[in-house]
Amino acid sequence: MRVTTRLVLAIWITALAVVAGFAYLQVSDERQRLRQELERRASLLGEGLQDGVEAALSRNSRPALERLLKRFGRPGQRLAVYDKTASLVALAPESFVPRPETASDVTAALTSGSVQQVFRQMSGRTFYVYVMPVPREEKPLGAVAVVLDASYLAEAEQAVWRENGIRFLVLGAILSLIALLVVRMSITGPMAKITRWTKAVRRGQHLEPMKLGDPSLFGPITREVSVLARSLQRARAAAEEEAALRLKGETLWTEERLKQFVKLRLGEAPLFVVSNREPVSHVWKDGRIVARRPASGLVTAMEPVMRACGGVWTAQASGDADRETTDARGHLGVPADDPRYQVRRVWLSKEEEDGYYYGFANEGLWPLCHIVHTRPQFRPADWAQYRAVNERFAEAVLEEIQHTESPLVLIQDYHFALLPALIKAQRPDARTAIFWHIPWPNFEAFSICPWQEDLLRGMLGADLIGFHTQYYCNNFLETVERVVEARIDRENFSVNRGSHTTSVKPFPISVAPTFVDDPPKTSREELLAELGISAEFVGVGVERLDYTKGIPERFLAIGRLFERFPEYRERLVFVQLAAPSRSTIRRYQELEAEVETTVQMVNRAFQTRRWRPIVYLKGHHEHRDIWPFYRHADFCMVTSLHDGMNLVAKEFISVRDDEDGALILSQFAGASSELRDALLVNPYDIDGVADAIRAAVAMPPEERRARMARMRQTVREHNIYRWAGLLLNDLSRIPEEGTATLTATTPGRASDEEAA
Known part of the structure; x- marks a missing residue:
C-alpha cells in the first residue's frame, strides 16, 4: 500500500473516531438537556395545577377539575387527575386515554408521597410521564399526572448524528485533500528534488547548496546529503586537479596531496596544534548560539591544514557560548556539519587572560616585535600569568598526546614561547615545532624584555622553529648567540644546546587556493547598492583594528589623493572593513578613536551630498561577507x-580568478618579498601611497592583469598546503630524541621534492 493511501486511510479513521466521540458526547449532552427541559415543563405544570386540584378534590367537584385541566391543556401535553385510590377523576384532552402503566405510576406516587418520572411508549410514540401527589395534612388527597410528548428527543438525537456524519464526510475530504497537498509539497516534492540534486552531483555537475522549504523536517537529511555531496565534489575536484597536474608535470601542493603526505609520514597518528586563537567560537546572539570565525591570519592559515590533516587543535575558549557546544572534556568537532578535526578548548579566568594575553603577550611581546614605536610594557605580574598559562596549556597538550607515540606538536605564535620546553620535559619523544607568526626583531630591540633568556630557552625546547622570512631567522640566531650559551650552526641554521638540536628555518605562510568554498553570487552593482554608494573605482582594506596595520596613515593617503588629484573626487570610494581587537588595552582604544577621527576628517574635507570618500565598516565579518569586497x-x-607576513594580500589575490585588480602592499610586510608585482609602498610616505593609489586606478588593463596573473601563480604555488607540507616534512624527519640536525637543500628551506 502506498504511503499516501495509508496516510489518507489513517486520516479517515482518525476523523471518524474523533467525530464519533464528539458526536456521542454531543448526543448525551443534548439528551440530558432535553430531559431536563421536559422535567422543568412538567414540574411547572404540576405545581401550577396543585392548588386548584387540591381544592376541587376536597369538594369532590369533577366539573371544576375538568375546567381546570381544560384551561391548562396545550397541544402535545396531556393532563389527568386521580383520587387517593388511584382512580381517574378527570383528564384533558378528552381523547387522551391513559395507559394502564400510568395507574401504577400514580399508585407509586401516592404510596411514596414523592414525584414519579418515567418514559412510556404510547401508540408507537414516546411520552414522558410526570406524576405528582397532591398532599393534604400529610396525606395524599390525590395525584396529578402530566404526560408530555417526548418523541422529539429521538428525532433530535438523530439530527445530531446526521449532522456529525455530514461533518465527518466534509472533514475527511478536506483533511485528505490538505494531506495530499502537504505530502506533495513537503515530502514527495522535496524528496524528488533531493533525488534530482543527488543525481546531478553524482554526474559531476556543480550545484548551489540544496535549499528545501522546511528545515525542521528535512534539515538533518539535507545537511547530511549536502555534506556527502561536498565531500564527493572535493574528492572529484582533488582527483581532477591531481590528474591535471600530472599531465602538466607540475608538483603543486593540494589538500589531497597534503593528506597523502601526512598519511605517509604520520600514518594514522593525528596532528596536534596549539594556539591562543580558536578556529571557531560560539556566542549568544538574539537568544540563539551562533558560530563565528575570528579575524585572524593564523586561523586563516591553519584551518585548511587541520581540515586536510585531522587531529586536535588546542586553543583558548573565547566565546560566551563555548561551554554549551563542547563535551565534558572541552572537545568539539569542526566543522560542525562534517567534523574533520577536534578542538580542545581551555578556559582561562579573567585574571589569567588579562595578565597572559592582554598584558605580557600583547602589551609586551607584540609591540616589542613590531617596529611601530609603541613602547612595550613588561610587568612581573603579567609574566607570572604568562608562565602559568603556558603550564596550563602544556598540561592540556600532554593529556591529548598521552596515547600517541612520537606525536607531532605544532605550536603557534608568541603566546606560547615557553610551551616547547614544557612539553619536551615530559615527552622527549614528541617532535615539537613552534611557528612565530610575527616579526623577530634584532638583538638590541629584543634585549628590552627582562625575561628574554627564559623565552629563548622555552623556544629552544622545540625541534624546529619557523619564521616567515630568512631575515627573521637571522635575527633570532643572533639573539640566541648573544643571550644563551649555545653553539650556532649557521651552515645548517640550527642551535645546539647539550644533546638537543633546534633547527631554525623560514616557512613563508600562505592561504588556501580557495578563500570561500561556496562564494556568494553578489554582483558589483548589488554590493554598491547595499553600501548605498555609486563609484567608478572602489578600493578595499580588510584588517583587525591594530596599530601595526597603518590604517590612519592609509586614510591620510586617500585624503592626499583627493587633494592632489581632484579629478578622482566623486569617482573613487574606499571601503575599510575593520574588526575590533584587544579593545581593553588603552593603545587599541586610542587607535579606534584615532581611526574614527581620521575617517571623519577626510570625509568632512571632501564629501558632497551624494558621495563620501571613505566607507568605514567596523565589526566582525565572515569570509563570505568579505569575498564580494575582494x-x-x-x-x-x-x-x-x-x-610578519599579512595574509590579506594573499586572500585578495586568491579571490581574483578574473585576474584583475591591483594590490598596494607595504614594503614592511613579509608578503612583499614574494609579491613583487604589487605596488610596493612605504606606508609612512603619505604622498607615495597617494601616488600608488592613482597608479592602481590608472594602470592599463593589460598591465594590471599581467601583474595579477603572476601574483596568482605565486600564491597558487606557494599555498598553505605547501607551507604545511614543508614544515611537517622537516618535523617528521627529526629523530625522536631530537639529537640529529636537519640538512637543508637551500639555506633554511626543504625542497618540494624532499617533501614529496
Missing part, C-alpha cells in the same frame, strides 16, 4: 607599518 574592488590596500 572580488569587486579595483584595488586592495595592505599598508602595514610592520607585519
